[in-house]
Amino acid sequence: MAEGLRELKKRRTRAHIAETATALFVARGFEQVTMAEIAAAAEVSVNTLYNYFAAKEDLVLPPDEASADRLAGIVRERAPGEPAAAAVLRRLREELRRRERALGLTEDFGRFLEMVRAAPTLTARLEDLARQMDDALAALLREETGAADDDPLPALVASQIGWLHARVLSEIGARTQAGQAPNSIAETVLALLDVIEDLLGERVLTYAPKELE
Structure with missing residues (x-):
């Protein structure tokens, strides 16, 4: 049960970061928003942000969703x-x-x-x-x-x-x-x-x- 709760929290955190980033990108443009600004807006550390998304492009086109397969x-x-x-x-x-x-x-x-x-x-x-x-x-x-x-x-x-x-x-x-x-x-x-x-x-x-x- 504890492991399930941890996974749920991780999914929610990932979704929250992605939604926050998308809102910033749409409002200001993809190139104008930094990873640090996304982390601050999502209220997570930059390290945490990179743990979920290795590159800024992954926030818009996640490899598990925009898949070559x-x-x-x-x-x-x-x-x-x-x-x-x-x-x-x-x-x-x-x-x-x-x-x-x-x-x-x-x-x-x-x-x-x-x-x-x-x-x-x-x-x-x-x-x-x-x-x-x-x-x-x-x-x-x-x-x-x-x-x-x-x-x-x-x-x-x-x-x-x-x-x-x-x-x-x-x-x-x-x-x-x-x-x-x-x-x-x-x-x-x-x-x-x-x-x-x-x-x-x-x-x-x-x-x-x-x-x-």
């Missing part, structure tokens, strides 16, 4: 018989219907997005994260299908899946900055996914079905 993880966990692209399309539709905060489907996401796009270190991290997601997915597809090292198909399929994921996020971002409400955005992007699915074609949509158990 996101797409590979979705594909890895798919149901037997389900192809890779179908698994990602299904998950995105589920997240859109649930209005997932991780997709930016919140009323306050617009200001947060403006802050992120104004910070070169954050935009660079997002670009690198997208590349890492594609690479991780390509490696998984190559392993699962037994493709040869010189077979370009796993990487090409992974890049198509990465593109559809990025297209969804960019559409949400653009519509958020245009002032549209989260519910309206979600419904529009759900319709967009239908168009994307048709565009991908059978070769991508049927690639790498998970082996039946």
Whole structure:
């Protein structure tokens, strides 16, 4: 029980620090806020802050949430018989219907997005994260299908899946900055996914079905 209480306190402290930092970043800009200022505002020591977040960018894009394994993880966990692209399309539709905060489907996401796009270190991290997601997915597809090292198909399929994921996020971002409400955005992007699915074609949509158990 005591260990559980300690873990709960750590989660609450981490969340409090991240929320405090986000508020400062949105109000003043990511580059203008120091780690010392965040620690003072959150009423923790600088050492404690670094124990929870190794870098300032981690406060905005936590490695456990903004993970390079996101797409590979979705594909890895798919149901037997389900192809890779179908698994990602299904998950995105589920997240859109649930209005997932991780997709930016919140009323306050617009200001947060403006802050992120104004910070070169954050935009660079997002670009690198997208590349890492594609690479991780390509490696998984190559392993699962037994493709040869010189077979370009796993990487090409992974890049198509990465593109559809990025297209969804960019559409949400653009519509958020245009002032549209989260519910309206979600419904529009759900319709967009239908168009994307048709565009991908059978070769991508049927690639790498998970082996039946």
